[in-house]
Amino acid sequence: MKYYPLCLQVTDKKCVVVGGGEVAERKVKRLVECGACVTVVGKMLTPFLRAMTAEGRIAHIAADYDEAYIHGALLVIGATDRDEVNERICREAREKNILVNIVDDPARCDFILPSLLQRGDLLLAISTGGKSPALARKLREELERHYGPEYATLLELLGELREKMVVRSRSSPENKRVFTALVNSDILQYIREKNWSCVKKVIHDIMNINIDIAHSS
Numbered sequence: 001m002k003y004y005p006l007c008l009q010v011t012d013k014k015c016v017v018v019g020g021g022e023v024a025e026r027k028v029k030r031l032v033e034c035g036a037c038v039t040v041v042g043k044m045l046t047p048f049l050r051a052m053t054a055e056g057r058i059a060h061i062a063a064d065y066d067e068a069y070i071h072g073a074l075l076v077i078g079a080t081d082r083d084e085v086n087e088r089i090c091r092e093a094r095e096k097n098i099l100v101n102i103v104d105d106p107a108r109c110d111f112i113l114p115s116l117l118q119r120g121d122l123l124l125a126i127s128t129g130g131k132s133p134a135l136a137r138k139l140r141e142e143l144e145r146h147y148g149p150e151y152a153t154l155l156e157l158l159g160e161l162r163e164k165m166v167v168r169s170r171s172s173p174e175n176k177r178v179f180t181a182l183v184n185s186d187i188l189q190y191i192r193e194k195n196w197s198c199v200k201k202v203i204h205d206i207m208n209i210n211i212d213i214a215h216s217s
Contacts, residue, residue: 120152
């Protein structure tokens with residue numbers, strides 16, 4: 001099975017997670033972090049999910065799964081340990097053209113959830129097509145050693161610099177040239193060392209832009 005890789009906008013969208021255990025908890029956390037309106041269906045919740053419900057961060061339906069609970073959802077995740085329930089979730093979601101993921105059951109998934117490494121707005125996703133989550137996790141752990149928090153800072157700076165370059169109305173080839181030179185410079189190492197004076201000098205030398213960098217610690 002081949003999956004089409006994409007990043008899905010779920011902010012303010014209804015997303016349903018069926019199940020209230022530790023697996024469901026992990027799925028809920030990621031959805032909430034991305035701004036989704038999450039409804040959890042299940043009679044029992046982990047302490048963390050109960051706390052999220054009490055804080056109003058998620059909605060909770062304390063009942064067994066029913067088709068009515070997924071109405072209007074963008075996606076639904078089945079995280080129960082009952083095969084007949086997971087089969088119903090899959091079938092009824094597809095009947096309603098709702099994207100569905102049944103945990104650890106690729107044949108019942110319209111989408112799969114990759115192992116993620118996040119550094120600010122930088123998101124690295126590792127997928128094995130559902131064949132080996134363990135391998136995906138191993139690869140993510142290896143990447144974590146190579147891509148530290150300095151990448152979040154660099155990306156933040158690049159976003160700010162991009163806005164300044166747009167105002168200058170330079171040609172696309174010129175913008176491409178200076179940004180290529182910047183990312184291939186020593187700026188990442190200077191950020192890693194917290195050498196902000198050198199960071200500012202590199203930016204000025206390549207882009208002729210003076211920028212106020214607040215990363216002083």
